[in-house]
Amino acid sequence: MAMAMAVVFVASSATGVRGQLTMGFYDQSCPGVERLIGSFVRQHVDRVPTVAAALLRLHFHDCFVRGCDASVLLNSTAAGVAEKDAPPNLTLRGFDFVERVKTLVEEACPGVVSCADVLALAARDAVTAIGGPSWRVPTGRRDGTVSNMQEALDELPKPSMSFKQLKDLFATKGLGVRDLVWLSGAHTIGIAHCSSFADRLYGFRSAGAGNNTTDPTLDAAYATNLRSRKCRSPDGGNAEDAAVEMDPGSHLTFDLGYYRSLLKHRCLLQSDAALLTDPVAKADVEGIAGGPDEVFFQLFARSMATLSTVQVKTGADGEIRRNCAVVNSPSN
Ligand code: HEM
Numbered sequence: 001m002a003m004a005m006a007v008v009f010v011a012s013s014a015t016g017v018r019g020q021l022t023m024g025f026y027d028q029s030c031p032g033v034e035r036l037i038g039s040f041v042r043q044h045v046d047r048v049p050t051v052a053a054a055l056l057r058l059h060f061h062d063c064f065v066r067g068c069d070a071s072v073l074l075n076s077t078a079a080g081v082a083e084k085d086a087p088p089n090l091t092l093r094g095f096d097f098v099e100r101v102k103t104l105v106e107e108a109c110p111g112v113v114s115c116a117d118v119l120a121l122a123a124r125d126a127v128t129a130i131g132g133p134s135w136r137v138p139t140g141r142r143d144g145t146v147s148n149m150q151e152a153l154d155e156l157p158k159p160s161m162s163f164k165q166l167k168d169l170f171a172t173k174g175l176g177v178r179d180l181v182w183l184s185g186a187h188t189i190g191i192a193h194c195s196s197f198a199d200r201l202y203g204f205r206s207a208g209a210g211n212n213t214t215d216p217t218l219d220a221a222y223a224t225n226l227r228s229r230k231c232r233s234p235d236g237g238n239a240e241d242a243a244v245e246m247d248p249g250s251h252l253t254f255d256l257g258y259y260r261s262l263l264k265h266r267c268l269l270q271s272d273a274a275l276l277t278d279p280v281a282k283a284d285v286e287g288i289a290g291g292p293d294e295v296f297f298q299l300f301a302r303s304m305a306t307l308s309t310v311q312v313k314t315g316a317d318g319e320i321r322r323n324c325a326v327v328n329s330p331s332n
């Protein structure tokens with residue numbers, strides 16, 4: 001299905017507003033911009049592969065709060081605290097990198113290409129560059145002008161969430177249970193800080209066993225290893241807050257490691273483990289883990305294509321930010 005100029009209509013689930021994105025939206029207004037972004041990302045990711053995880057997570061966080069409108073990139077202002085400063089706020093990475101890509105794009109075509117598109121394209125290209133799948137990214141997103149810490153707290157999934165909570169939250173973005181399972185595969189790359197899962201090691205509450213126990217669904221040897229080597233104190237929130245590979249042994253490789261580790265109960269987040277508490281999701285995990293890679297890649301790509309169009313702003317909505325960290329006319 002090579003549809004270079006295909007128009008993709010996106011039903012925006014929460015508001016009912018229809019956004020319209022097209023493949024190659026900048027073909028006339030900024031020819032070659034997608035290649036420019038792609039080659040810059042590839043060069044950089046070859047040298048610093050951890051950028052891929054940073055960009056993928058930034059794109060996900062962007063799309064879950066106010067739609068994919070680059071609101072995640074805005075700095076806090078005197079008027080209010082932005083999404084990026086919502087606690088815990090030390091863990092999103094990649095802002096500088098996106099700004100560098102945007103600067104390059106601005107030099108080529110000032111005021112034409114949105115930060116939201118730059119992020120969506122760069123995240124896709126970075127995942128492809130580390131050997132992961134590619135997916136279609138129709139463009140024409142416009143940048144939002146509002147970023148609000150409380151909305152990030154309310155709308156982003158938390159690692160402590162149950163399957164039901166995750167499912168309900170994803171549903172508000174038009175994403176189903178299978179999207180939840182397939183997109184969680186993103187955790188095959190990247191890192192998590194101890195503070196994101198320390199309660200599973202030290203502060204787990206289970207009926208009968210008391211308050212300060214280890215999550216019994218964690219593989220015992222894996223938990224012991226984490227406690228004795230990586231996360232030695234229950235207070236993950238201190239200066240020592242260590243970063244741990246989410247897919248042990250292959251956190252730089254986009255592969256089936258996440259699903260296979262999950263089935264062995266070696267995953268860091270409770271939200272990962274939660275996928276095994278639902279029969280449908282668990283069967284899906286088992287199916288994907290059986291391979292081959294291509295099946296996971298196709299499913300992940302399909303859900304990413306959906307995620308990257310959640311509640312987008314198009315047409316005359318929003319603006320094309322010149323600097324991704326600030327709105328064009330802060331005084332307005
Ligand atoms: C299902 C609900 C999800 C929850 C609760 C969740 C939560 C988290 C947490 C707590 C971390 C570790 C942050 C840290 O401690 O530094 C993390 C990392 C990450 N997440 Fe998720 N996540 C979810 C879904 C997703 C999705 C859908 C994507 C992308 C499609 C994604 C991509 C990533 C990536 C790439 C990292 C590694 C970031 C890095 O290396 O800096 N996550 N996630």
Ligand SMILES: *[C@@H]1O[C@H](CO)[C@@H](O)[C@H](O)[C@H]1NC(C)=O
Pocket residue numbers: 075323325326
């Ligand atoms: C946004 O915040 C970052 C981190 O505090 C800072 O380095 C950057 O200069 C800010 N950008 C703008 C345009 O103010």
Ligand SMILES: *[C@@H]1O[C@H](CO)[C@@H](O)[C@H](O)[C@H]1NC(C)=O
Pocket residue numbers: 081085086087089090149
């Ligand atoms: C994190 O967010 C809190 C609360 O908004 C803020 O006071 C703090 O400065 C932020 N920290 C960083 C490193 O941005």
Ligand SMILES: *[C@@H]1O[C@H](CO)[C@@H](O)[C@H](O)[C@H]1NC(C)=O
Pocket residue numbers: 210211
């Ligand atoms: C566990 O914590 C809860 C809530 O803080 C408390 O009510 C309960 O007494 C604690 N149980 C034990 C065994 O310490």
Ligand SMILES: *[C@@H]1O[C@H](CO)[C@@H](O)[C@H](O)[C@H]1NC(C)=O
Pocket residue numbers: 211212234
């Ligand atoms: C459980 O851990 C918390 C925090 O580390 C601590 O304050 C509390 O005293 C512990 N409770 C028990 C019963 O060990």
